[in-house]
Amino acid sequence: MSVTSQPGIHIAGVTKAGHGPIVEIINPATGEVIDALSSASPMDVAEATDSARQAQHSWARKTPGERSKILLDLASLIESDSEYLTQLEVNETGKPRAVFQDGELPFAADNLRFFAGAGRSLEGTAAAELSQGFTSLLMRQPIGVIGSIAPWNFPLIMAIWKIGPALATGNAVVLKPAPNTPRSSLRLAELAIEAGLPPGLLNVVTGGNSVGEALVIDPNTSMISITGSTRAGQAVMAAASPFVKRLHLELGGKAPALVFPDADIESMARALTLGATYNTGQDCTAATRVYAQKDIYQDVVDSLATTMAKVKVGDPWASDTDIGPIVSAAHLDRVHGFVSRAEQAGATIAAGGKRLDTTGNYYPPTLITGAKQESEIVQGEVFGPVLVVVPFEDEAHALHLANDSQFGLASSVWTTDVSRALRVSQQVEAGVTWVNDHLPIASEAPHGGVKASGFGKDMSHESLLEYTVTHHIMIKHAESEIHDSFRPA
Numbered sequence: 001m002s003v004t005s006q007p008g009i010h011i012a013g014v015t016k017a018g019h020g021p022i023v024e025i026i027n028p029a030t031g032e033v034i035d036a037l038s039s040a041s042p043m044d045v046a047e048a049t050d051s052a053r054q055a056q057h058s059w060a061r062k063t064p065g066e067r068s069k070i071l072l073d074l075a076s077l078i079e080s081d082s083e084y085l086t087q088l089e090v091n092e093t094g095k096p097r098a099v100f101q102d103g104e105l106p107f108a109a110d111n112l113r114f115f116a117g118a119g120r121s122l123e124g125t126a127a128a129e130l131s132q133g134f135t136s137l138l139m140r141q142p143i144g145v146i147g148s149i150a151p152w153n154f155p156l157i158m159a160i161w162k163i164g165p166a167l168a169t170g171n172a173v174v175l176k177p178a179p180n181t182p183r184s185s186l187r188l189a190e191l192a193i194e195a196g197l198p199p200g201l202l203n204v205v206t207g208g209n210s211v212g213e214a215l216v217i218d219p220n221t222s223m224i225s226i227t228g229s230t231r232a233g234q235a236v237m238a239a240a241s242p243f244v245k246r247l248h249l250e251l252g253g254k255a256p257a258l259v260f261p262d263a264d265i266e267s268m269a270r271a272l273t274l275g276a277t278y279n280t281g282q283d284c285t286a287a288t289r290v291y292a293q294k295d296i297y298q299d300v301v302d303s304l305a306t307t308m309a310k311v312k313v314g315d316p317w318a319s320d321t322d323i324g325p326i327v328s329a330a331h332l333d334r335v336h337g338f339v340s341r342a343e344q345a346g347a348t349i350a351a352g353g354k355r356l357d358t359t360g361n362y363y364p365p366t367l368i369t370g371a372k373q374e375s376e377i378v379q380g381e382v383f384g385p386v387l388v389v390v391p392f393e394d395e396a397h398a399l400h401l402a403n404d405s406q407f408g409l410a411s412s413v414w415t416t417d418v419s420r421a422l423r424v425s426q427q428v429e430a431g432v433t434w435v436n437d438h439l440p441i442a443s444e445a446p447h448g449g450v451k452a453s454g455f456g457k458d459m460s461h462e463s464l465l466e467y468t469v470t471h472h473i474m475i476k477h478a479e480s481e482i483h484d485s486f487r488p489a
Helices: 042-061 064-080 082-093 097-118 155-168 183-195 209-217 230-243 265-281 294-308 329-344 395-403 418-427 460-466
Strands: 009-011 014-016 022-026 033-038 126-131 134-142 145-149 172-176 202-205 221-227 246-250 255-259 287-293 348-351 366-369 386-392 410-414 432-435 468-476
Touching (some): 009 042, 014 183, 042 172, 064 082, 064 097, 064 183, 082 097, 097 155, 097 460, 145 155, 145 209, 155 183, 155 221, 172 209, 230 246, 265 386, 287 294, 287 395, 294 386, 329 386, 410 418, 418 432
Parallel strands (some): 145 172, 145 221, 255 410, 366 386, 410 432
Antiparallel strands (some): 009 202, 348 366
């Protein structure tokens, strides 16, 4: 299928052609080229950051209420544009229509409304006499131009998690979406202009690694925010370090689920199946490692295998589809490679594990048993609908296994014992621990990890603090005692 290339960048309020290579957009459900965009060049990145720098100064001087109104209007426009945004996201990512339109899109609008309100009550602003004769003003001020790099698995939501708190606190943003899922970000920038956002405050530059690198090292960007793999985060850190730029890193995950003997097995199986297969497992908080106490190990395996077999894999536009295809043929190869190597190493495929004989990048929910703790399938981030189950002896052993990972983003604990739930949850090395569920999130709750999962928080009031810096202003309001020396009193 031949398509005509479309404008692929948005700078200073205008969507236009970039000077970089043409990037084809492929529908993962069909394998067809559905669009082609003229991506950005380093020259376009420089133009975008310069536009952002010029626009940011006046934006920072606007009141929180003025900035809030525009974000609220943008949220309403997103809801009004839901059909078009759904078409873009479903055809680029392969996620089911109902999942995006009925779940992710309303959540994205809610995120914006939260940021709009939270920006009007920013913590960390105070006035006090901290030293005798001096009044100290502590003010949260914007950082400047934010270079934001968003992933392909949640294009719209992740874009909003970056631009929402940044704009609410007076910054400007240059957003680089993933090269294979850029169109909802371009549409978001157009809607922002319609909502009244001054041109230049939100620019979008599409393309691959060279565009991201240009954004990181550009002298106009004062902070880089990235959601992506741990390897991508390491590359950003290395590139940004000579310039001593602030960083916000939301990176990979390998979420453990600890299942104790008193857990509700049926409820666990349903929630962890959802947690492992939502967005076809392409979620850094996805359930990936189930640790089951040895006495209930087989019951856990059987229940998960039965439940995972009920997940409907199919056309993302069909109303009864639970999960759609993997985002690309290359990523499908990667996911299946993990599974094949696990089986070759002695693990057992308890469910799934075979490519589906159909057009598109489809892969079934897969359950693996008999893998060793140190194996690739247990330690590596698969980023697909793959769940591995490992037995443990006791509580201490469970915690050891759960924390034996380079990652520390999400986790869950399954028990009806409140004391155990609190005790174990506090010892799991993760940014979030759910008890008797896996995946629920809220705009008011922070999202972010520890260890190789990065640092910094998305959502919640904490995200606004990420995009501000404390400015201490100290005013002398009384004459101090005169001393005979020039040494501080």
